[in-house]
Amino acid sequence: xxxxxxxxxxxxxxxxxxxxxxxxxxxxxxxxxxxxxxxxxxxxxxxxxxxxxxxxxxxxxxxxxxxxxxxxxxxxxxxxxxxxxxxxxxxxxxxxxxxxxxxxxxxxxxxxxxxxxxxxxxxxxxxxxxxxxxxxxxxxxxxxxxxxxxxxxxxxxxxxxxxxxxxxxxxxxxxxxxxxxxxxxxxxxxxxxxxxxxxxxxxxxxxxxxxxxxxxxxxxxxxxxx
Amino acid sequence: xxxxxxxxxxxxxxxxxxxxxxxxxxxxxxxxxxxxxxxxxxxxxxxxxxxxxxxxxxxxxxxxxxxxxxxxxxxxxxxxxxxxxxxxxxxxxxxxxxxxxxxxxxxxxxxxxxxxxxxxxxxxxxxxxxxxxxxxxxxxxxxxxxxxxxxxxxxxxxxxxxxxxxxxxxxxxxxxxxxxxxxxxxxxxxxxxxxxxxxxxxxxxxxxxxxxxxxxxxxxxxxxxx
Numbered sequence: 375x376x377x378x379x380x381x382x383x384x385x386x387x388x389x390x391x392x393x394x395x396x397x398x399x400x401x402x403x404x405x406x407x408x409x410x411x412x413x414x415x416x417x418x419x420x421x422x423x424x425x426x427x428x429x430x431x432x433x434x435x436x437x438x439x440x441x442x443x444x445x446x447x448x449x450x451x452x453x454x455x456x457x458x459x460x461x462x463x464x465x466x467x468x469x470x471x472x473x474x475x476x477x478x479x480x481x482x483x484x485x486x487x488x489x490x491x492x493x494x495x496x497x498x499x500x501x502x503x504x505x506x507x508x509x510x511x512x513x514x515x516x517x518x519x520x521x522x523x524x525x526x527x528x529x530x531x532x533x534x535x536x537x538x539x540x541x542x543x544x545x546x547x548x549x550x551x552x553x554x555x556x557x558x559x560x561x562x563x564x565x566x567x568x569x570x571x572x573x574x575x576x577x578x579x580x581x582x583x584x585x586x587x588x589x590x591x592x593x594x595x596x597x598x599x600x
Numbered sequence: 601x602x603x604x605x606x607x608x609x610x611x612x613x614x615x616x617x618x619x620x621x622x623x624x625x626x627x628x629x630x631x632x633x634x635x636x637x638x639x640x641x642x643x644x645x646x647x648x649x650x651x652x653x654x655x656x657x658x659x660x661x662x663x664x665x666x667x668x669x670x671x672x673x674x675x676x677x678x679x680x681x682x683x684x685x686x687x688x689x690x691x692x693x694x695x696x697x698x699x700x701x702x703x704x705x706x707x708x709x710x711x712x713x714x715x716x717x718x719x720x721x722x723x724x725x726x727x728x729x730x731x732x733x734x735x736x737x738x739x740x741x742x743x744x745x746x747x748x749x750x751x752x753x754x755x756x757x758x759x760x761x762x763x764x765x766x767x768x769x770x771x772x773x774x775x776x777x778x779x780x781x782x783x784x785x786x787x788x789x790x791x792x793x794x795x796x797x798x799x800x801x802x803x804x805x806x807x808x809x810x811x812x813x814x815x816x817x818x819x820x821x822x823x824x825x826x
Contacts, residue, residue, distance in 0.1 A: 436670070438666065438667065438670060438671075439665075439666070439667070440664065440665070440666040440706075441664065441665070442709060444662070444664060445664075445706075445709055445710045445713050446713050447709075447712065447713035465751045465754070469751060470709075471708075471709045471710075471712035471713050471750065471751070472705055472706075472708040472709035472712055472749060472750060473709070474749070475705040475708060475709070475745070475746070475749050476702070476705040476706060476709060478705075479698055479701040479702040479704075479705040480666075480671075480698075480702060482697075482698040482701060483668060483671055483673075483696075483697045483698035483699070483701070483702060484671045484697075486673065486697035486698055487671050487672050487673035487697050506748070506749055506750055506751055506753065506754045507749045507750075509748070511748050512745070512748040512749050515741075515744055515745035515748045515749075516745050516749075518741055518744075518745070519701070519738070519741035519742050519744070519745040520701070522732070522735070522737050522738040522741045523698060523700070523701050523732055523733045523738050523741075523742075524697065524698060524732055524733075525691045525695060525697070525732055527732065528691065528732045
């Protein structure tokens, strides 16, 4: 691993970020994986993230805690707001205000400490839930901002925000991950996952994941049953 | 306060953010003040922030915890790196990687939950320590990114990042705050402040503050003695 340049990879424990990690590793980076315990109800994804990092040869995996639930405003952090089990119009209540901006900011901070010029995020704007902070124009603006924000940037070391999945369909993401040896059975996508990672099969995250495996013609290893 | 539109104000407990809060209040906003306990060594500033918020009629003051010290890389969060007591060349070791990006991201999240279209930051690019994330071009880029990142932005409610101090000298900031009734005696700037808020008088933050009061010809109420 000694000659691999460092990259920070945001890792949620779901399908997309696992594939982003597999791609980063495949491209030759030493992957420093960051998960954030932001008060999400599906905490099983944090355990999954640790397993995914280990299984894909990550250099390191850290979990930072920040209680976004204290600010409220999302079904993912507020137990009083139910997770919808039908696709909704507009931006769903599972949207966590400014989540990707907070996650990317923390990844940026760590990248600067590590001297890493590369960040990876598994954001996707095709088979997604309509979250504003998954869109290509947002990710581009974050990269521009990041390149004005840091000591490294001032000193001329440009930072790249890799978003390798942004234009792929879910089935393309799953096929790419399968080719790279991602063990999807250890990933957790469900917003209502049980402590041991079983999925409800009904929320938007489950729906997108299930349709992705079907379209990719790859057996769905998800353990259902909430 | 009922007719005042909400704004989120980043409040450190030092001179600049106190004046930014006074300006936001003076401009008619209901000020929701956010401080972040990020593992800084000068934790007295968090107590000071609470007092400043109360004294300037803030609607609310919240402290969010996130351990940036776990990522390392700064004299402000790593007890093993001493705070310099002489001005340094380049960006000093008191720079906290991506700090303002993290703080602004959290402010953005809260603004979205509150339905606030206004953020205030007391960043200053004249009498400052050379931190990259205090520069006007960085703050502009953050505002652009923020306006692509949120549900509110997608729905057409533009967010404004107010940075009323960015082009002022420290003495102009202090005079403006004095005119608006800021009680500077309860603010804490020192990077090495004692638990009860006494200042070392030697670090860069103390130096900029002392020179500011001198140039403004306003008595310096700082309690020195570390």
